[in-house]
Amino acid sequence: MTPSNHTPNSPAGSAASITYPAHYIGGQWVKAQSTDRLPVHDSSTEALMATVPAGTVAEAQSAVMAARAAFDSWSGLPLETRAAFLDKIAAGIKARTDELALAIAREVGMPLKMARAVQVGGPAWHWGNFAKVARHFEWEKKVGNSLVVREPIGVVGCITPWNFPLSQITLKIAPALVAGCTVVLKPSEIAPVNAMILAEIIHEAGLPPGVFNLVNGLGPVVGEVLATHPEVDMVSFTGSTRAGKRVAELASQTVKRVALELGGKSASVILDDANMEAAVKGTVSACMLNSGQTCSAHTRMLVPASRYQEVRALAQAAIARFPIGPSLDEASKLGPLVSAAQRDRVMAFIRTGIAEGADVIAGGDMPPAFSTGYFVEPTILGIKPTDMLAQEEIFGPVLLVIPYRDEEEAVAIANNTIYGLGGAVWAGTDERAMAVARRMRTGQVDINGGPFNGQAPFGGYKQSGNGRENGVYGFEEFLEYKAMQLKPSAA
Numbered sequence: 001m002t003p004s005n006h007t008p009n010s011p012a013g014s015a016a017s018i019t020y021p022a023h024y025i026g027g028q029w030v031k032a033q034s035t036d037r038l039p040v041h042d043s044s045t046e047a048l049m050a051t052v053p054a055g056t057v058a059e060a061q062s063a064v065m066a067a068r069a070a071f072d073s074w075s076g077l078p079l080e081t082r083a084a085f086l087d088k089i090a091a092g093i094k095a096r097t098d099e100l101a102l103a104i105a106r107e108v109g110m111p112l113k114m115a116r117a118v119q120v121g122g123p124a125w126h127w128g129n130f131a132k133v134a135r136h137f138e139w140e141k142k143v144g145n146s147l148v149v150r151e152p153i154g155v156v157g158c159i160t161p162w163n164f165p166l167s168q169i170t171l172k173i174a175p176a177l178v179a180g181c182t183v184v185l186k187p188s189e190i191a192p193v194n195a196m197i198l199a200e201i202i203h204e205a206g207l208p209p210g211v212f213n214l215v216n217g218l219g220p221v222v223g224e225v226l227a228t229h230p231e232v233d234m235v236s237f238t239g240s241t242r243a244g245k246r247v248a249e250l251a252s253q254t255v256k257r258v259a260l261e262l263g264g265k266s267a268s269v270i271l272d273d274a275n276m277e278a279a280v281k282g283t284v285s286a287c288m289l290n291s292g293q294t295c296s297a298h299t300r301m302l303v304p305a306s307r308y309q310e311v312r313a314l315a316q317a318a319i320a321r322f323p324i325g326p327s328l329d330e331a332s333k334l335g336p337l338v339s340a341a342q343r344d345r346v347m348a349f350i351r352t353g354i355a356e357g358a359d360v361i362a363g364g365d366m367p368p369a370f371s372t373g374y375f376v377e378p379t380i381l382g383i384k385p386t387d388m389l390a391q392e393e394i395f396g397p398v399l400l401v402i403p404y405r406d407e408e409e410a411v412a413i414a415n416n417t418i419y420g421l422g423g424a425v426w427a428g429t430d431e432r433a434m435a436v437a438r439r440m441r442t443g444q445v446d447i448n449g450g451p452f453n454g455q456a457p458f459g460g461y462k463q464s465g466n467g468r469e470n471g472v473y474g475f476e477e478f479l480e481y482k483a484m485q486l487k488p489s490a491a
Contacts, residue, residue, distance in 0.1 A: 018050040024199045026066035027209025038189045043109035043336045044326035044373045052192045055217030060225035063213035067155045067182035068231045070210030075152045075180035082178050083131040090127035092201035105327040107191035109335035123170040134178040145488045150479040152180030154233030157226030161239045162188035163293040171469045172236045179478040184213045186222045227251045259467030263393040264421030267414035268298040273428030282449045284318040292397040296422030305403035319362045336374040343374040346396030353389045385413045411439045420461030
């Protein structure tokens with residue numbers, strides 16, 4: 001059975017919608033048991049671009065058991081064999097870059113050129129990098145009279161989001177597979193097409209049956225099977241804090257390991273001696289990536305109260321460099337949001353902020369130029385640190401400018417949320433910026449515009465989750481420790 005009714009290398013660009021009739025279980029495409037379908041819409045046009053099957057509890061359970069049956073043989077393979085599979089999958093992703101980028105641009109709304117570089121280029125790099133990490137990893141270490149070894153945790157359930165769909169799938173299943181784990185993936189029902197293409201790539205790479213499994217479906221059905229099933233040893237979840245709490249609650253009943261990458265309300269702290277133009281421009285860019293649909297987006301810009309009017313003008317100039325438009329339009333720097341529900345949610349936050357007296361620096365509405373598509377104007381609002389918008393994760397193209405009196409208050413405002421995922425500090429020197437960064441309760445801090453590092457640990461403090469992704473830190477999430485006590489040799 002083929003996974004869909006499309007021909008290779010032409011799915012997302014077709015005017016007709018794609019029908020995916022099957023899940024991927026036990027090394028083959030298995031026709032869905034239910035006739036219920038989950039629609040996928042083009043975020044720029046609202047047209048139906050695909051449907052995927054709504055997975056059932058029985059299908060999710062079948063996938064878990066396929067992964068369990070495959071674990072012993074997969075984990076027993078030589079490391080180099082597993083790493084070579086990752087290299088082959090990385091090559092497959094690169095070969096289908098255009099197809100994947102087009103699918104994600106339509107599903108999520110990120111402009112096509114950026115989707116190609118970020119949404120596909122990043123994952124392709126990570127697949128190859130995790131192979132390198134595993135090859136250079138210290139799997140065994142002598143500690144006194146003990147030999148401490150690292151072993152795969154077992155069957156991993158992966159529940160992934162829609163905003164960076166292929167990236168988040170990759171950061172879970174690539175390190176899990178090379179560690180020796182087997183996996184069951186439930187991709188987002190809002191952006192699943194890229195996952196189906198990846199499943200085709202994995203199938204073509206020739207992984208043994210049951211090592212990788214994919215079941216489309218809803219969180220309360222398929223996701224909850226992965227969280228509760230006694231044969232799942234670990235669940236790795238990325239999504240909202242609310243949903244993450246539910247996953248952790250369910251998983252606790254079988255005492256499985258839980259990795260959570262959740263929400264954020266990251267602060268970009270601009271100190272009084274910073275290059276103000278560069279800091280404002282950098283913060284606007286860090287907020288607006290993927291139309292603000294980024295958990296680590298720098299959505300709060302903390303600025304000296306005495307420089308507020310200067311910052312206001314700089315922010316207006318910076319946002320003007322982000323023309324909004326359909327994701328397939330080469331002139332677009334910002335695309336639509338992922339869905340009508342997300343658009344309406346973001347607009348409700350904006351209207352609440354304006355009603356509370358926010359200073360509308362830019363945007364604040366839906367752009368009148370588009371009769372279809374889930375568009376929201378890139379918006380900048382000046383607010384007080386006590387306003388509701390200073391606490392809630394908006395997840396859209398909305399930057400909040402918050403004035404502060406002194407450095408102490410800036411740090412206090414930055415830390416005054418339930419989240420702690422990302423952030424930034426801009427200052428006249430890196431040393432001053434790092435001193436403030438050390439006081440911020442957050443997992444990552446960019447110093448004076450330092451770029452993202454795919455080898456560095458990514459994850460959060462507080463209700464932004466637990467566990468880390470990227471590089472060796474993300475790889476170790478899928479390993480257990482075992483200590484073997486050896487009888488000391490006679491002196």
